[in-house]
Structure formats: C-alpha cells, structure tokens
Amino acid sequence: MSSDNGPGDGGAEGPPPEQLALIRESVRGADVPRAKPRTWRGAALAKDRPVARVLVDKGVLHLDRYFDYAVPEELDADAQPGVRVRVRFGAGRHRVRDGRREGGGLIDGYLIERRDESDYSGPLAALAQVVSPEPVLGEELLGLARAVADRYAGSLADVLQLAVPPRSARAEKRASPEPLPAPPAPDAGTWARYEHGPAFLAALASGAAPRAVWNALPGPEWSEEIARAVAATLASGRGALVVVPDGRTAARVDAGLTGLLGKGHHALLTADAGPEKRYAQWLAVRRGSVRAVVGTRAAMFAPVRDLGLVAIWDDGDDSHSEQHAPQPHARDVLLLRASLDKCAFLVGGWSCTVEAAQLVESGWARPLTAGRDQVRRTAPLVRTVGDTDLARDEAARAARLPSLAWQAVREGLKTGPVLVQVPRRGYVPRLACAQCRAPARCAHCAGPLQAQDAGALRCEWCGREEHSWHCPECGGFRLRAQVVGARRTAEELGRAFPAVPVRTSGREHVLDTVPDAPALVVSTPGAEPVAEGGYAAALLLDGWAMLGRPDLRSGEDALRRWIGAAALVRPQGDGGTVVVVAEPTLRPVQALVRWDPVGFAVRELAERAELGFPPVSRMAAVSGTPEAVAEFLAAVESPPDAEVLGPVPLPPTLPGRPRRPGAPPPGEQWERALIRVPPGSGSALAAALKTAQAARMARGSGEPVRVRIDPPDIG
DNA sequence: AGCACGCCGACT
C-alpha cells in the first residue's frame, strides 16, 4: 500500500492491444479475418475515452476481473467512474441485430474507469444502461474493498455487496443537506481520567493520526468519550467513523454526539432503519453532507469523506463478525482503513481482546489506560464463590446458591436494582478436567477434545485420538462435562424475594434501561439494561458454563461478559458489589477480581503465540465434502511454512436449524481442515487460497468448498 | 453457472 504506483494497475502486463489482436488472428489463420468490433462501427460512441472498465457484480465466478465495454454516445455524460451500470454478460446466444451485438442477460455492475482503449482484442459490447448517475463507488471505497477481498481470500464483488447498499431511486432524488461547518474542538471532559487521554484528543484535533487501544473505565461515560473523540476529529476538518456491536449501543453513542454537537454533524447507520432511509443516510455520507458516522458492522464500509478517525467499541463482541462472504471482521476492516487512509484508530472497550493487546505489543498502537487509583475509584467490589465454598455451604446446596450471593442480593436490593447474569441457552457443554476445570485439549495441536460414542477422546481439529489424557495443569486424569441450568436459579431467586419486581432481558425482549429502584433484573450476557444510577449489585452465575466452552476464547469471552455486566454496577465506594460464582483460582476470575482485563489479554496473547493460535498465527478453515476438501488441499499452493490440521468431520446441520457459515447443508456430511501459518505468511496464504478457489470455480468442478480466514469460532 | 463451439459417429 506504500508503493508509489501500486501493483495490478494493469499497465505493465503483455503487449499492446493491436498486437494482441494480431497474435490472435495469426493463430486463428489469416484466411478468417476477425470482424472489426461491430459496436464500434454500428453505434455512435463517446468521443472521449470510449471504453468503460466494468466490474460485473456476479458473485465469485470471475474473481476480481474487469470487463471492458464500449460507451455509447448517449451514455457518455452519465457513464462516470463509480456509477452503477447494467451490461450484457455471458457467452449466451450472440446475435447481431441492427449492427449491435447482443447476448447473455443484463446484469449489474460498477463502472470502474473510463479509458481510451481496451486491451481486449475482441469486439466490445456496449454498456446497456447507466442505472443512475450517482457515483456510489469512489476510489477509496474500491481500494478498501479490494484490500478486504485480498485479506479474506474473497471476491471483490462479494465485498462490494456488503459495502454498497442497494439502490433506492427515491432516496437518490432527495437532496442531501448542506454540510455544517466544523465544530470547535471539545475540552477533554472525562478523558482527563486517562493518562494520555487529553493528549489523544489534542492529537485528533490537530489533524494527526494517533492509534490507541483504549481500556475504558467502568460506568456510562464511555459513550460521551467516544463522542468527544469524534468531535475532536471533526474540529480538524476531517470525518470520523464509529462501529459498535448493536443498535442499542449505537443509540447511546448517538445520544452522546447529539448532546455534544447537536444534530446534523453525524448519521446513524443501523439495520433498524428501512432500506430507503438507510440508503439516504449512506448517500448523505458519501456526498459529504454528513461528516461523522455511528453504526453497526455494515457501517464499517461507510464512505466517510476525508476520514480522520475510525473507532470500534467492544471488538470482542461476535456481532462485529460479518455473516456474509467473505465474513470480514469490523476491527480488521477498520485496521485496513486506518492504514490505507492514514487516519487515527481507536479500539475501545471495558475489556480487552487478545487482538487489541497484540496491536499494542507489536507497537502499532499505544495503550490508552487509566491509572490503578482511577480503576479502584470506579470499579465495584468483586467477590468469588468457588467449589470449595459451595461444598462447605449447606444452605447453598439446598438452594443452589451460596449464602454470600444471597447476602449480596439482599443488601443490594435495599438501595437499588440488582443484576443477575445467566448464560444463554444452547451452548454446547464440553469436556474439562474434573479437578481444575481446565478445558481438555489435544496434546498434538491443542485443539479441543470431544468424547466419541465409544468413550474415546478425539481432537476436533486434527482428528487424532487421545487415549491417555491427563490434565497438563494439575495432573488430573478424570474428565467432566460442563453443566447447564442457571435460568432455574434466577427463577428461584425471584421467588425468594417476592416483594421485589423481577424484570428479564434477553434475546427476545431486550430492555434498554431500568429505573433506579429496587428490582431483580435477570439478563443474558450482552442484553443487560443500563441502570440509571448504576446497579447496587450484580450476581454472575454459572461461570462454569462460560469457561467450559471449548472455544479458544472461552476465558477471554467469560471475562468480557462479566466485565460487561460489572461495569454497570456502582463503584465500590458507593457500595457496588459483584459476586461471581466461579473458582477464584482461574485466570479470568482473578482478572475480574483485580479488574485487569489488559493484563489478562497480554498473558493470553503470549500463550496463544506459544501454542500457534490466532491471532499470532493466522488460520484458514476449509470445509466441504470429504472429496472436495481433499481435492482442494491438494491443489492449494500454500506457503512452505503452512501446517494443515485435519480434516475432521463436522457436526451435521440439523434440519430446520439455522445454518452457520461453513457448516454443511442439512443432510450432508462435511469435513473441515484448518491451515495455519506463522505471522507474516497470512497474505501469502490468503492469495494461495484465492487462486485455488478461483481455479476450482472456473473449472466448475462439482462440489463447493467454503474457505474462511480467521474464523471466529474455531474450537 | 449457462451456453456455444467443435470434433466425432449414425442417419435420411
């Protein structure tokens, strides 16, 4: 991206077009002279630059290739770079009618560029239609889409489908408002609580491009702090983009911005708005009449003008991972934007992901953290209840809840609402050491172990059987499956306090806020309502369920969810208390007690580096029928340092159940292989996978293979 | 993916 005259700009390869035509004719035999391009003769063409380079929007077939079309004179004015066009495409029934060549069906595309001549030797078809003169695909967005496609071994057309919303003629007709003048730079506000907070804001306001990993203090101030960062960027005359996990969170940042700057400076891009409104907002951004954007993951591509800052909140939330091909992650897309546009970058959250820690460790970003005294002032008191406590506690066994937890709830309800976090249904219980609860992992590749029907253990990654498992942490040799059933506990809890209202927040009904009055608020992770004066206490139940998941991220995820709930609780000084039912010796539990998510992420990063896990290594998942996967693996020219794990059978998709990306269609038996490469070989691997996939597609050889880079959910 | 092209054997 730093090269002066980037690769692949087409100029350097092969002989000029006239020569190509000659070569082709001599091969075919001079006695069959090729007709002159009929469209060039038959219809009047644009006088200036009569060739349009078009990206045909047809999935994955013609990976990242452009096709040239002739520009008829009547489309000359509208056929500008970036507009949507319709063209005939396909080898279908070519006819010549009225001197025009027709064939194939009409399909959509984007006009990439106007040129003097084509390097294609055959006759060019004419553009059929300019759908609208609105230039939706600018140079920067195209560059970003191409970088994302390369990074994820996907096609440009797939990425553009994510990046450019469908057209609405009515939205295009509406005039976008005049842009407001840049606001004045805000004061530091609560950023003053962070060591380099005011300096970070000042750098944004001065037009610089600082990059930071921000560990936010608990409490509600974060949304206003993001708003200040945006305002500082606007003050420098540049635009800003903020990506958050869900609509609720977007609404909070929106409120923060409105409070600081009023309306008109920013747009809210979320799925809740209908397609037409959404496109209108997107256009207002693209046209430059709105300089700042807050939105959910689709907003990661928002065409903000003169981008000065990209920011992402809570990057560990899995809704930052796009569900459609090629499944880019918002954090990675924003990282690409920061490098391509040389703008500032901010990743923030109450917790800290391993990926964010890596940005600091590698020196790419600076930490933006508060001192320990600030943390102590804002965080609640965290207490733990482990197995040994439970065993000693008779009352606990009867009621399934330890007395420390009862006590915290009872005390809390005297002064305000109490939050009870229960795990979501539907997680798969997996195997862990019966003694210390460390997840059972393969001795060879450290993948998760699963019990087979016969009772033997098998690795889900490399397929090896494990016959002599013992726990590397404590030496134990007995396994246990993780347990379920916290919702019942919450119900019992509700019955135990009959005078207090019980409110629930979960997937179906997500509460936004609860009033500052005694109430039991039962919620699944991520759906916790904000309590207006902060919760008096929180109870985090069934830590085992969270820690027992076989995911690489189970520890990180559990900590993130606990901290996400605990950050809504009043500071320790105001009596705020959190009780977590989990073994106090476990690392995520200790990190919660000490309120040290960054230290946890840094240690986790070191461990993953040692085990060869992402994000230190890059992984790709290849899934399909056994034959298809085997064929594909044989065809990929992976970098020499690549290591193939598996393939192993994937669990079948049950009929009627939603199908996750990379999972087999119902009724089919698929396998999955993992390919991992050390740092530095990631782009080579992506390129090799893309080439192999393209070759496979072109051959049209039978069954599909799904390729996924950095899948977020590997064992 | 479609869809034409082309090279081969069996037919009016």
Add this chain to the structure above:
DNA sequence: GTCGGCGTGCTC
C-alpha cells in the same frame, strides 16, 4: 451431407 452426442472453454 447433416444431425446431434457431450467434452472444453469463455464470458468484454
């Protein structure tokens, strides 16, 4: 000669 089988390769 000419019809039509399907294997191969292209789509501006």
